[in-house]
Amino acid sequence: MRRRESFLLVLAVWVASGLSMPVSAATTEGDTVLIGLNMPLSGSYSQQGEDELKAYKLAIKMLNEKGGILGKKVVYSVKDTKTDAAVARENAKELLKEGAVMLTGGSSSAEAVAQSEECEKAKVVFMAGLTHANETTGKDAHRRCFRWYHNGHQSAKALASILDEKYGKDATYAYIYADYIWGLSVLNSMKNVLEASGAKTVLEVATPLGKKSYVADLLQAKKTAPTVLVVVQFGNDMVNCLKQVKQLKLGEQMAVVVPLMEEHMAHSVGPEVMQGILTSMCWYHSLADKYPGSKAFVEAFEKEYSKKPGNAAATAWVDIFQYADAVERAKSFDNVAVIKALEGHKFTLLLGEEYWRDWDHQGIHPTYLAIGKTPAESKNEWDLFTIIGERSGDELARTRAENPVNLEPLE
């Protein structure tokens, strides 16, 4: 009598009726353009993905309030990569089928590389989000991929100077690293830079993404009694690993370095765990005190979400506004015109003047060295680091000899 049947059958009916999704790539007809947002909203890097998504949405909202890009309103389609490169690739294919003029996202380098490959095939610009592996603008670089985030080489070079100074050139290092493209990339960069100055590697332990217990790995590290324990983990994995470092009181026996930091990871564990940990970042919200662009970003983000943005959000912010700016300057959504507008382009957005390097599409800007604040130093839940140093982008970036990449021809 009171049954109301199966509305989910709608899907089956739509599919059965042969109505297909639009398949044209990079659709710019009509009054709107589509941007594909493809980042982890579940899995190990979900916090970073969520931070990116917040910034993407806010940036797009602000763009649309000013009339969009070339008079077209921007609409977006969000997909969850689940912190899985294979899912990221399939998502990218779907977004390209939907007609996205640009894809952006990441939070794992494997995801970014997969998306970059699909975008290159489809001749659609990919503004990489959080991706730190050298490969993204190295051996896996593509002409249509631009990456603002700094890379493992830059982190390693920036950290090496201070590690040498602090622990001497004959210090020993133990590494616990994520066993995929990013972890290996950072491991090799750190080893290359540190060993070149005389440091010795005493342990390398590879761990799978999503691992819950690092106790056995950490006990192994403890036995080697290194001067420095380098935790090459990210996202929830880093959070879990550092919690266990704290539980085992390893920080009292050796220095702990996390080559790449993102605000949400530190926020998850708080200053009790983060205090004294040395790290590198491409951006931190305290830069709002120095740069007007960062101040505007942090204020807008806080107003919208009642929290501070992390550097995943910062890269998302740069990606959207830099793409929009390039299209406006090119007066076209055509990927070739946009690439020409981006290559070598100098701009000021969150920091001082920076630029997109034309031959590998790496964003060139400073890398910051930071140290975790103690609970007493931390003024609020987001006040977790003190920036203790800054290295210029040009000083840290790989040379052409170090990164012999040959991007594809434009046409």
Place this chain on the structure above:
Amino acid sequence: MKTLSKIARRWLWLLPACWLTAQSSLAADADANPALRIGYLPIDANLPLVVSFENDQMRFQAGRPSLHQFRSDTAIEAAIRVGAIDVAAVSAPVAYAMAADEVPMLVLGVCHRGGSRLIGRTGGRLEDLRGKVVGVPGLDSSENIRLAQAAAKVGLRPGLDYRTIRVPYRPALDDLKAGRLDAVLFPEPLGALAEDSALGKPMEAGGGLFDGALGAVLVARKDYIREHPEAVNEWLKSIAVACSFIELDIRENGAQQTAIFQSKYMSVPRETAARILAQRAGGLRFEAAAADRALFASYRDTALALHLITRSIELNDVLNLSIIEAALSP
């Protein structure tokens, strides 16, 4: 064996509901904010729930929203009864039926008007339904009530001059095609599918049978309202913003952004979703409001007349419009 099968059929719906409850309880332990479990159907009328979630899920502070799609109002009703969801949108008569059955829930307001269409095999007018059979999603659906009200104005009496029967969606289209049904009245996007598949044509119905009509209503469990008023308030505010968002998107972007959300959560192709919204199929409008009591009363009275609810209910027992009024106040 037959008895066992009957029992299984009757109570099987409890399994997913219980599972959902258990999962939600586990999740609730993980965070201080209460879970806000939102039930919805994949129909255009429920779009504000989806848009609210998509836009604000990362902004909610008083509750942790999660979206749960159901296949029918009956399934949503079951989930509310067992406490597996906290808030939802359901067809107005279903809410009355729950109230008549003393289910502890309240109707808070509405977030849309219109959005259902009468599709006849060969088109035609409302008057042409005399002697005909019309498929509706449920005898206790808003569509059935509205049809009865509109038909009365052209002298047609339900059950005597025309007959409505409950039909599952796909069979409805098959039945329409085969001539077993003369017309269907369903919420969008289902009418669009019938048109796109050339199974029928919209019937003229005096400027729009469902224009401005009451469809789904926003409901919440009484205990949830009592224990987490801030979460309900936040959700209603978000629904109101979502309604404005959809209306603005329809006006300025041809509903493209909303269509992307709809394709994600309701599996409707983007172009079709945008077309339905841009054309305002069935007089579809989105606005969060308390809605006027007279409209609620008229549905209740029609439901009673059609014996869809077994006893009259005091509107004050089922309506609490002050909550949404407070949420919508500046």
